[in-house]
Amino acid sequence: MLIWDQIRYQNRGFWRTPVAAFFTLVFPLMFLFLFTTLFDFEIADGEVSIAQFFAPSLAVFAAASATYTNVGIRVAIARDEGILKRVRGTPLPPWIYMAGVVGSSIWIAFIGTTIMLSVGVVFYDLEIIGSTLAAVVVTFAVGSACFAGLGLALAALSPTGDSAPAIANATLLPMAFISNVFLDTGDSPQWIQNVADFLPLKHFVTPMQDAFNPFYTGSAWSWGDLAVLVAWGAVGAVVALRYFRWEPRAESAAGTKRSRRRRQRAEAS
Numbered sequence: 001m002l003i004w005d006q007i008r009y010q011n012r013g014f015w016r017t018p019v020a021a022f023f024t025l026v027f028p029l030m031f032l033f034l035f036t037t038l039f040d041f042e043i044a045d046g047e048v049s050i051a052q053f054f055a056p057s058l059a060v061f062a063a064a065s066a067t068y069t070n071v072g073i074r075v076a077i078a079r080d081e082g083i084l085k086r087v088r089g090t091p092l093p094p095w096i097y098m099a100g101v102v103g104s105s106i107w108i109a110f111i112g113t114t115i116m117l118s119v120g121v122v123f124y125d126l127e128i129i130g131s132t133l134a135a136v137v138v139t140f141a142v143g144s145a146c147f148a149g150l151g152l153a154l155a156a157l158s159p160t161g162d163s164a165p166a167i168a169n170a171t172l173l174p175m176a177f178i179s180n181v182f183l184d185t186g187d188s189p190q191w192i193q194n195v196a197d198f199l200p201l202k203h204f205v206t207p208m209q210d211a212f213n214p215f216y217t218g219s220a221w222s223w224g225d226l227a228v229l230v231a232w233g234a235v236g237a238v239v240a241l242r243y244f245r246w247e248p249r250a251e252s253a254a255g256t257k258r259s260r261r262r263r264q265r266a267e268a269s
Helices: 003-016 018-038 051-080 083-088 094-124 130-157 162-176 192-198 201-212 224-244 249-266
Strands: none
Touching: 003 018, 003 051, 003 094, 003 162, 018 094, 051 083, 051 094, 051 130, 051 162, 051 192, 051 201, 083 094, 094 130, 130 162, 162 201, 192 201, 192 224, 201 224
16 A cells, blocks of 8 residues: 555654654653652642653653654655655655655654653553543544644745754744643743643643543543644644645755755765
């Protein structure tokens, strides 16, 4: 099946980039180690393991990094290097190529989430609540698809491939700080909470945290949060369809040519 072949192809490209694998899979685990060492607090009506709060939120952060950041950066760089242009000149349907990119990112997000939760269970007494597992799986799937769509929008709007990492980090990290990923923002100013409520990440984090909170008495299915994620994913897809280009932008092409000439001069010398 062509889509499956493209997913496998994109996966190989991901694992051949150690920096991307480190920041997607290892970096969130470093935060889990630091936070479980430094912090302790109470959730709801009783005290639970600190990992019960941080493992789900950092699993979401890993999933968002695997989809939003990786898709945005990899597609923008592939466009600048002329890979996307060459893909359009092959018999492979362009949508199959993009489906492979998105499918690979969701698979990597699944790996990152599984590793984070497994480490939480084995080393930090994270409690898995069986009755909420179905809601966790659906929330993960919808949230990952949402951020993959936003990643395509990031690639479409990035002027160059070199600028895509800066844009990705400048948008995802501040959003993570105000969306209960790294700390509880319940006592933050109201305007910060309003911004977080508008943006998608908090609607990915909150239902995941609730699903792992043994003192949470509400439904594990947060239909309002899922609706927000679907809406943001649709916005990302619309922006990508409107502004996406398969050929390098003029400034990107010029920069690529200069970099190629510099490499050639260095090799010649």
